[in-house]
Amino acid sequence: MRADAQAKREAIIAAAQELVAERGAEVPFNQIAARAGVGIATLYRHFPTRDDLLLGIGSDFLGRMAAVFDAHAATWDTDPSSAWSAIARDLAALRMGAVFPALVQGRSLDDLPPAALRLRAEGIGQVRDILARAQANGLVREDISVEHFQIGLGVLTRPLPELVQSELPDMHDWLIEVYLRGLRP
Amino acid sequence: MRADAQAKREAIIAAAQELVAERGAEVPFNQIAARAGVGIATLYRHFPTRDDLLLGIGSDFLGRMAAVFDAHAATWDTDPSSAWSAIARDLAALRMGAVFPALVQGRSLDDLPPAALRLRAEGIGQVRDILARAQANGLVREDISVEHFQIGLGVLTRPLPELVQSELPDMHDWLIEVYLRGLRP
DNA sequence: TCCTAAGTGGAGAGATTTGCTCCGTTTACA
């Protein structure tokens, strides 16, 4: 793959991620192309179908989640408590809630493409480890399941209406704080 | 106003509320008319502009919020703690988060119609009373503001993707429980 | 029961949006 093609591909994924977060998964291809600064044909060449594009977004996102875990792996041993809240904060900052719901919107497990199911399983696996460690350190109630924790994080990081963002800019942080507090034993 | 016209008006508001919750505020008028079981012309006669319709939804919704408070006013004196969680549960069941964000989506305080601002103020007033009482009874931390509490409730009651609803049907209840726990002193 | 003003439905014209392809031009890199 030529270097310029690779760069455009990444620009498309970034733009698509933003737009999907803002306007949902059915955001028109021409808007995505415009935001990415590429022609519409280039978008279609890289991602012939909408599913291809959504998978690209999801896979890119999982990479960033993994990076969060790695970044705090070292601190965990010395200070689990602050590593835990740092991880939760960083995960929240990725705005899972803006991206994931859009990716599965209106579909059941059955009609998700197999590749999407693999991504899903991988994501759950990543979170499972870190949650188990938090529970082992007494930072989270034992009866919290990975699924609940993860979806909860997603719900809290859904984009807020602009009206709210301007009036209560700390809303997302506040929610995460209340959430972690509510999860404590 | 003729009785049948009144009935249709209410059917329209109900249908519009559902659809706005499901698909956002720009849901096409013809879909709303179809779900309400009325002709498109009837919809336009009752609500000439989209803003008229959204205001109708908002005002209807405030009425239901008020009903929740009234329903628990009696219990409050005898058992504040369970009245409080019952109110929070019932408010959550109204799915504020499905309706309100759509009503203000993409608008700043300035370009909301005056009537919408009045509704907003009224809603905040309703919640302020009940939150103050909860705080007076030591059920909620003193440093929680009405706005944070209310928006938080909204965020937690946003509709979940169907995939989540079928896999984790108790998700909304679980979130409210964690939320209330996180708000305790 | 009858009359009329109020209310209704839905076809459809016109405007807008969107998906997707085709092809002449540009560019990376061997």
Place this chain on the structure above:
DNA sequence: TGTAAACGGAGCAAATCTCTCCACTTAGGA
């Protein structure tokens, strides 16, 4: 420097949406 790879965007067909017009129906008072 030559060529295969990559690009952009005009533009057509199809789908969607808004909003009006007008002939028909009905509630409810006399």
